[in-house]
Amino acid sequence: MTKRLLVATATALFLAGCGGDECSRSSPCPNDPRPTEAEIKECREKVKLARETSTRCVREGSSLSDCSYRMIACGPDGKIDATRWGDAVTSGCAAQAEVLTDCVMRDLVPRDDRP
Numbered sequence: 001m002t003k004r005l006l007v008a009t010a011t012a013l014f015l016a017g018c019g020g021d022e023c024s025r026s027s028p029c030p031n032d033p034r035p036t037e038a039e040i041k042e043c044r045e046k047v048k049l050a051r052e053t054s055t056r057c058v059r060e061g062s063s064l065s066d067c068s069y070r071m072i073a074c075g076p077d078g079k080i081d082a083t084r085w086g087d088a089v090t091s092g093c094a095a096q097a098e099v100l101t102d103c104v105m106r107d108l109v110p111r112d113d114r115p
Helices: 003-015 037-053 058-070 082-092 094-108
Strands: none
Touching: 058 082, 058 094, 082 094
């Protein structure tokens, strides 16, 4: 696995909701739909499973999740502009992504699978 893949996987996990009410947190873009109760429930189940199977790197993932949320960019249509958001996260959350990647590489990836 490459570091980039690990960061992308970890980011997706933590953006999906990494605790508390992050699963029900709405987009700051006015025309994005709010999460449904079913989506919130599914998110919370995934978070619970992730926390039960590994308590490592949760703080680091939460930090990246919070940074990523702050970087959400809305397009002219009032919905998330994924390209602008991705660019903003790449530049604005690089330090958090690196800390999370280091944690994942150190604590979760077996030594034989490390690049």
